[in-house]
Amino acid sequence: MVPLSWYLIFAAALFSIGLFGVLARRNAVAILLGVELMLNSVNINLAAFWRYGDVTRMTGQVFAIIVFAVAAAEVAVGLALVISVYRRRNTVVADEINMMKW
Amino acid sequence: MTGEQIIFILVAVFTLVSGFMVVTSRNLIHAALWLVSALFGVAVAYALLNAAFLAVVQVVVYIGAIAILFIFAVMLTRKDMRDQGPQMNPNWWAGAVLAVLVFAGLVFLLLSWGGLSATAADMPADFDTISELGNALVSPDAYVLPFEVASVLLVAALIGAVYVAYNRK
Numbered sequence: 001m002v003p004l005s006w007y008l009i010f011a012a013a014l015f016s017i018g019l020f021g022v023l024a025r026r027n028a029v030a031i032l033l034g035v036e037l038m039l040n041s042v043n044i045n046l047a048a049f050w051r052y053g054d055v056t057r058m059t060g061q062v063f064a065i066i067v068f069a070v071a072a073a074e075v076a077v078g079l080a081l082v083i084s085v086y087r088r089r090n091t092v093v094a095d096e097i098n099m100m101k102w
Numbered sequence: 103m104t105g106e107q108i109i110f111i112l113v114a115v116f117t118l119v120s121g122f123m124v125v126t127s128r129n130l131i132h133a134a135l136w137l138v139s140a141l142f143g144v145a146v147a148y149a150l151l152n153a154a155f156l157a158v159v160q161v162v163v164y165i166g167a168i169a170i171l172f173i174f175a176v177m178l179t180r181k182d183m184r185d186q187g188p189q190m191n192p193n194w195w196a197g198a199v200l201a202v203l204v205f206a207g208l209v210f211l212l213l214s215w216g217g218l219s220a221t222a223a224d225m226p227a228d229f230d231t232i233s234e235l236g237n238a239l240v241s242p243d244a245y246v247l248p249f250e251v252a253s254v255l256l257v258a259a260l261i262g263a264v265y266v267a268y269n270r271k
Contacts, residue, residue, distance in 0.1 A: 001104065001106065001107075001221045001222060002106055002107050002110045002150070003218075003219050003220070003221055004217070004218060004219070004220045004221070004222075005212065005218045005219060006107075006110060006114070007147070007151070008212050008218070009209060009212065010114045010117075010118070010147070012205055012208040012209060012212070013118055013205060014117065014118060014121055014140075014144075015204070015205075015208070016201040016202065016204050016205035016208075017118065017121040017122055017124075017125055017201070018121065018125070019197075019200070019201045019204055020125055020197050020198055020200075020201035021124060021125030022197075023191075023194075023196070023197030023200060023201070024125070024190045024191055024193075024194035024197040024198065025125065025189065025190065025191070026188070026189060026190065026191055027130060027189065029130060029172065029175050029176055029179065030125070030130060030133060030189070032172070033124050033125070033133055033134065033137055033172065034124070034125055036137060036141075036164075036168065036172075037121050037124060037125075037137075037140065040140070040141065040144045040164075043144070043156070044144060044147055044148075047147075047148055047151045047153045047156055048151060050151075050153065051151040051152055051153065051222050052220050052221070052222045055152075055223070055225060055226065055229065055231070056226070056229070056234070058234055058235050058238035058244070058245075059238075059245075061153060061155070061156060061231075061235050061238075062235070062238050062239060062244070062245045062248070062249075064153075064156055065156070065159070065235075065239070065249075065252075066248055066249070066252045068159060068160075068163055068164075069252040069253070069255065069256050070252070070255065071164075071168065072163060072167065072168060072256060072259075073255055073256050073258075073259030073260070074259075075168050075171060075172070076171070076259055076260055076263040077259050077262055077263050077266070079171060079172070079175040079263070079267075080262070080263035080264070080266040080267035081266055082175060082179060083175060083178055083179065083267045084266050084267055086178070086179045087269065092179045095191075
């Protein structure tokens with residue numbers, strides 16, 4: 001049987017990789033790819049805590065499903081913004097999207 | 103080392119390598135395809151955790167919808183940056199340092215927590231995870247309210263996405 005720690009450390013590593021993607025990439029679509037990795041690592045944690053806790057209480061899985069819905073909403077709005085900005089400014093580089101910078 | 107542990111290590115290494123390729127590929131289409139394989143590895147991790155419904159939803163929603171949406175977005179913003187200039191910030195090393203620090207901090211916190219070496223009890227016999235999950239999602243005693251709020255959020259976000267991306271010309 002796999003100990004709980006393996007899942008948690010796996011999820012922490014995936015979260016850190018996604019964090020690096022969010023911080024380091026210049027392309028706005030690539031930043032959203034990093035956010036997806038981070039959301040997935042959180043879901044692994046939720047499923048692991050459900051499995052290693054009391055399996056008759058479904059809290060962990062329900063929370064994971066709500067995270068799925070929020071991730072779908074996030075990616076739809078995020079990509080719509082990227083496409084809209086691309087149409088107006090002809091760029092997807094996060095540094096160059098500075099219309100609201102004062 | 104049991105068979106399950108070997109499978110877990112293979113899946114974890116596959117997922118982490120795919121995730122690393124997602125954040126480092128120069129070509130964004132390749133990054134999106136690596137995201138598909140990372141998401142598939144996560145689905146296998148759900149299956150190892152006996153969360154069958156999550157594994158199926160991961161494949162259908164994440165791989166079938168979200169990853170495809172990414173590929174479309176990459177193609178629609180096509181004047182891509184492959185040829186011109188770097189893909190990373192000039193400050194990418196600071197992001198790398200921060201990511202390593204976050205990972206080290208998380209591992210430190212986990213190691214100082216007592217419940218870390220917990221092993222899972224066997225699944226109770228004749229316990230139907232999927233019907234229990236369905237009951238929990240629609241039962242007034244459980245999570246029907248968060249479930250409905252999530253559906254309202256999804257509708258609002260999709261209408262907002264259509265409005266934002268709509269071409270008025």
